[in-house]
Amino acid sequence: MGVHTEILDGFTPAAIGRAVAALKKGEVVAFPTETVYGLGADAFNSIGVARIFEMKKRPRFDPLIIHIGHKEWLPSLTKDVPAQAQRLIDRFWPGPLTIILEKKSIIPDIVTAGLPTVAIRMPSHPVALNLINDLERPVAAPSANPFGYMSPTTASHVARMFQGRLSLVLDGGACRFGLESTIVAIKDQQVFVRRYGAVSLEELRALLGEVREKGKNETIDSPGQLPYHYAPHAPLTIIRTVEEVKTSTSSLLLFRSPLKMPALRHVRILSQTGDLREAAANFFSYLIDLDREDVDMIYAEQMPEIGLGRAMMERLKKAARKRHQPTSAVTD
Ligand code: TXA
Numbered sequence: 001m002g003v004h005t006e007i008l009d010g011f012t013p014a015a016i017g018r019a020v021a022a023l024k025k026g027e028v029v030a031f032p033t034e035t036v037y038g039l040g041a042d043a044f045n046s047i048g049v050a051r052i053f054e055m056k057k058r059p060r061f062d063p064l065i066i067h068i069g070h071k072e073w074l075p076s077l078t079k080d081v082p083a084q085a086q087r088l089i090d091r092f093w094p095g096p097l098t099i100i101l102e103k104k105s106i107i108p109d110i111v112t113a114g115l116p117t118v119a120i121r122m123p124s125h126p127v128a129l130n131l132i133n134d135l136e137r138p139v140a141a142p143s144a145n146p147f148g149y150m151s152p153t154t155a156s157h158v159a160r161m162f163q164g165r166l167s168l169v170l171d172g173g174a175c176r177f178g179l180e181s182t183i184v185a186i187k188d189q190q191v192f193v194r195r196y197g198a199v200s201l202e203e204l205r206a207l208l209g210e211v212r213e214k215g216k217n218e219t220i221d222s223p224g225q226l227p228y229h230y231a232p233h234a235p236l237t238i239i240r241t242v243e244e245v246k247t248s249t250s251s252l253l254l255f256r257s258p259l260k261m262p263a264l265r266h267v268r269i270l271s272q273t274g275d276l277r278e279a280a281a282n283f284f285s286y287l288i289d290l291d292r293e294d295v296d297m298i299y300a301e302q303m304p305e306i307g308l309g310r311a312m313m314e315r316l317k318k319a320a321r322k323r324h325q326p327t328s329a330v331t332d
């Protein structure tokens, strides 16, 4: 039922032209970035942006990231750019880092859920850049998954998740990083990590020196920080060794090659050699594969909480916590 979801090769000018025309009409299109796929609308078109919230079933109090095509667009969108933000931009843009800055009134309130700040990044994926630059406006886009579910890293994931409700997906191949962008905020010249992601804490510290991690008891100022985000439908348990796997009807996400392969039908190994970057690129894609109807538990092997391992473990812990939430609190 509903609309037919078309997947077009995003590297062709014709596909970009179709997507730009749709955005200009206030429609929503899915597009690739180097992190995960996004569900985009013209950031200046409140109706288009409202459609994103409806399609994702995302609460209106959860603000969106806007994606720009040139660093030079920044002064027209934000009030000022602190020195640390400028250093981060010089080093990581275009790329998987989102910075929260004070917004100008040109950005509709629906994008930022009424907050005085806006989350901005310049993606590096050529298809994303072509789309944004041909539109000549910033594109507001959350990850292209139903609210609370895992982020898609291929065009076919997106098409499956929004079948019948989305008309166009630009295919830009599998996402290089496979994890969402890292989000930072700057307050009184201090840099705070708001979400672990594709740029590691170690990389941020190498550039800036001190970078604060978000405190455990900090107030939730971005709803994406709710504990049940990024969750598969099946319950998930984090394990230290494969011996902890209980039933044959479960699936297993291994960080690296095990000494002995357990006898399960659905097993994925993130990286044979335990390489965190390779693991991250496969992470959501494998988890989505393992989240099957015939599976009643997903076991996930823990990995070292360094580099990109920190971002993956944060997502696994949130997924593991989901089954302890009352179902009414979980909005997939
Ligand atoms: O890699 C990414 O960042 C992907 C691609 C598509 O760019 N996008 C993405 O968007 O992950 P989304 O909406 O799934 O996650 C954005 C997070 C949410 O947790 C939201 O609450 C937070 O950013 N956020 C957005 N604007 C904010 C603001 N002004 N202040 C604090 N948090 C904000």
Ligand code: MG
Binding pocket: 142, 143, 151
């Ligand atoms: Mg998301």
